[in-house]
Amino acid sequence: MRTDIRNITPSTPYTGLTEGLQLYAAGTSRQFMSGEWRTSTPVLDMEKCRQCLLCAPVCPDSCIPVADGKRQAFDYDHCKGCGICAAVCPFGAIAMTED
Amino acid sequence: MNHTDKNCKTIQMTSREIRDRMSGNEAVAYAIRQIDPDVMPAFPITPSTEIPQMVSTYIANGEIGTEFIPVESEHSAMSAAIGAEAAGARTITATSSAGLALMWEELLLAASNRLPVVLALVNRTLSGPININCDHSDGMGARDTGWIQIYAENNQEAYDNYIQAFPIAEDPRVHLPVMICQDGFITSHAVENISLLEDDAVKRFVGQYEPEEFLLNPGRPVSVGPYAVSDYSMEAKKGQEDAMERAGSVILETAERFCRMSGRKYGFFEEYRMEDAEYVLLLMGSAAGTAKAAVDQLRQQGIRAGVLKLRVFRPFPAAELAEAIRRCGCRALAILDRCESYNGVGGPLGSEVTQALYRAKVYTETVNYIYGLAGRDFTVEHVFGIVDELRDVADGKVLPPDHKYIGLRS
Numbered sequence A: 001m002r003t004d005i006r007n008i009t010p011s012t013p014y015t016g017l018t019e020g021l022q023l024y025a026a027g028t029s030r031q032f033m034s035g036e037w038r039t040s041t042p043v044l045d046m047e048k049c050r051q052c053l054l055c056a057p058v059c060p061d062s063c064i065p066v067a068d069g070k071r072q073a074f075d076y077d078h079c080k081g082c083g084i085c086a087a088v089c090p091f092g093a094i095a096m097t098e099d
Numbered sequence B: 001m002n003h004t005d006k007n008c009k010t011i012q013m014t015s016r017e018i019r020d021r022m023s024g025n026e027a028v029a030y031a032i033r034q035i036d037p038d039v040m041p042a043f044p045i046t047p048s049t050e051i052p053q054m055v056s057t058y059i060a061n062g063e064i065g066t067e068f069i070p071v072e073s074e075h076s077a078m079s080a081a082i083g084a085e086a087a088g089a090r091t092i093t094a095t096s097s098a099g100l101a102l103m104w105e106e107l108l109l110a111a112s113n114r115l116p117v118v119l120a121l122v123n124r125t126l127s128g129p130i131n132i133n134c135d136h137s138d139g140m141g142a143r144d145t146g147w148i149q150i151y152a153e154n155n156q157e158a159y160d161n162y163i164q165a166f167p168i169a170e171d172p173r174v175h176l177p178v179m180i181c182q183d184g185f186i187t188s189h190a191v192e193n194i195s196l197l198e199d200d201a202v203k204r205f206v207g208q209y210e211p212e213e214f215l216l217n218p219g220r221p222v223s224v225g226p227y228a229v230s231d232y233s234m235e236a237k238k239g240q241e242d243a244m245e246r247a248g249s250v251i252l253e254t255a256e257r258f259c260r261m262s263g264r265k266y267g268f269f270e271e272y273r274m275e276d277a278e279y280v281l282l283l284m285g286s287a288a289g290t291a292k293a294a295v296d297q298l299r300q301q302g303i304r305a306g307v308l309k310l311r312v313f314r315p316f317p318a319a320e321l322a323e324a325i326r327r328c329g330c331r332a333l334a335i336l337d338r339c340e341s342y343n344g345v346g347g348p349l350g351s352e353v354t355q356a357l358y359r360a361k362v363y364t365e366t367v368n369y370i371y372g373l374a375g376r377d378f379t380v381e382h383v384f385g386i387v388d389e390l391r392d393v394a395d396g397k398v399l400p401p402d403h404k405y406i407g408l409r410s
């Protein structure tokens, strides 16, 4: 049975869940705020950033959006704080801070 | 022919009978050719190797369009089966023993993701000691993985059960994977007479696979196997358990439909000379043939012995089994396990059958025997010894031993 999973909450009885917990939608992980798991946070220093764009493609969680040829602010809803972007940045523009 | 039923015989059979002779592995491969499934990932392991080998030959000869995926292990075979089934393809595989053990993690995923994969299990002991012969430790070890399990006595039942697996697994009330089990070498390699069905009849019976939801379905996205937090995991498991309970009636409906096609009747178990049986042997697989032959001889001597051959082990027909034992007025029951549980008190059938009897308040004497491990012979003389012991137990001459080995040198 195709169910709008937004109608399923922690108070839904077990018979109201989908078979095998299938999700009948695409890109649903966006709604899951996995950034809450983070214990370390990348912080961008705009002064140092040269927009070389080396950081964006290496983020395993696609948390560095790019628009008009420029990297945008971190997507902290999903960033796990792995630090790969900071390690890759040739200009020291990303600092990892402990939460 | 076993299981021929009067009610069923009155109905016009919808398939002509084709008489042949073949091994259990050949019979399953023959059924696969008739069904022409979409995908078969498999890795060879004795004694099931012939099944993928024969299917490969059918494919090479252009007789079927099945996509065969050669993999590097059974872990990959079941992983590929899960992917293919989720994508919307009717998917099968075959394995034995350590091969099934290597599929462990994926067996659970196939079931929890509600994917109707069909696996031909040719039962072989698990190491160690390393040994290639039959016992049920592989299938029994997977008894809590969420798979439906159906056991065959002979090549005919392996063939018939295999064809019935698809309508059971793919039924929207079920959506669970099915293991069709036959005894390694004893059934898988011994050539016996068999009654086959027409290709068209089998194709009609199994039908086209039309899953409601599948990955390769443009415009109707679905995610399979998402992470579940504790708020949902327990509910998901109960939902899966409900499907297993519903599988019982679907198995019986499918058996009825199969009977109309073939004239051969199946249920959760077969009751052989059970009407008034005082001494009953409960067991699964090929040894049932030996038990039946022994019971025929005992009956000639006036000893009221019977056989209850369990066919469907998952879902476990607890209430029906207990009722069958109650109905016949059994004085003592031998529960025969072809598997050791290493729990100090017996085998898996011993545990589950006695639980079923107790819950149904059927308080007959029981003895749990362990037999046939790693291909050890099981003979009519063994059955005579068991029934002698059951009589002594029922007459109060001896206390019922528990967890007793048959044919062990001591």
Ligand code: SF4
Residues within 6 Å of the ligand: A042, A058, A059, A060, A061, A062, A063, A064, A074, A078, A079, A080, A081, A082, A083, A084, A085, A086
């Ligand atoms: S810390 Fe890791 S997850 Fe967060 S933006 Fe950088 S690369 Fe992505």
Ligand code: SF4
Residues within 6 Å of the ligand: A044, A048, A049, A050, A051, A052, A053, A054, A055, A056, A071, A088, A089, A090, A091, A092, A093, A094
């Ligand atoms: S790698 Fe550093 S300099 Fe380059 S775009 Fe990213 S933050 Fe800016």
